[in-house]
Amino acid sequence: MDNPQKPLKEYTQANRLAWNQAMPHHQKANGSKWDDAFSKPGFIAITGVELEQLKSLSVSGKNVAHLCCNNGVELMSLKNMGAGRCVGFDISDAAIEEASARASKFAISCEFTQSDVYDIPEQYNDAFDIVYVSIGCFGWLPDLKQFSRKAASLLGDCGVIFIHEQHPFTEMLPTDDIEDADPLKIIEPYFRPEPYEESDGIDYVGNTTYESKTNYWFVWTLSDIFMGLIESGMRIAHFSEYPADISTIHRRNQEAGVKIPLSYILIAERP
Ligand SMILES: C[S@@+](CC[C@H](N)C(=O)[O-])C[C@H]1O[C@@H](n2cnc3c(N)ncnc32)[C@H](O)[C@@H]1O
Helix, strand or coil: CCCCCCCHHHHHHHHHHHHHHHHHHHHHHHCCHHHHHHCCCCCCCCCHHHHHHHHHCCCCCCCEEEECCCCCHHHHHHHHCCCCCEEEEECCHHHHHHHHHHHHHCCCCCEEEECCHHHCCHHHCCCEEEEEEECCCHHHCCCHHHHHHHHHHCEEEEEEEEEEEECHHHHHCCCCCCCCCCCCCCCCCCCCCCCEEECCCCCCCCCCCCCCCCEEECCCCHHHHHHHHHHCCCEEEEEEEECCCCCCCCHHHHCCCCCCCCEEEEEEECC
């Protein structure tokens, strides 16, 4: 799974263009939702088990890097929870533009930087206590081992990587748009070395479809995720699985009457 068929950059640059194209669709669907939310001082967009687990890390005063930060609402929430230096990285210029504009509008002190995660400059090495990854990041990445090494390199001593992600089990099940499929029937492989190549849009916010730039989605197994971290020198400190769909495209699986793993939280520590 570490040798995608095209050079890594071809995948990540294609995904960059696709995300730049997707952001106006998300912004249209969200309307003033996030501006209204952050106009209330101290607003926190993070909820439920993720919020509980983050509280167990005592975010207050900690420096946080958010990888694949999109429009920055989670990182701004961590800042509102008392985090120290907060830096968000995302490959999409449009996502970084939205995040920076909102942080500045509400004077929430977060830095947002346009960067492929694989290219985050060395100046950020050892600079963070928490590397934060939340919902829908891993699938866009062509090389998880390289990602894990990069994430680990950003941490100072005793730093942690916090991951709240869509469970790899979901990759085998039909997404909600395949309406006539049995939501509990396995229709895709768990082991899939080549990425899915898609071009029907990534508007999971407004649920519109449009002819989009070609983008690539990679399937990672639990062993890929664990071994990437372990081989980067990290120690798995926590792993919990949940029957909640956090992707918003697996609602039918969640409501099928049988509890199956749809999301997870993983915390890895730098010893
Ligand atoms: C689903 S969003 C992320 C999460 C956010 N929590 C959300 O729910 O909207 C995925 C983000 O990953 C970013 N991304 C994809 N590939 C990337 C890469 N190679 N480096 C940095 N960011 C990347 C995309 O631009 C997009 O903003």
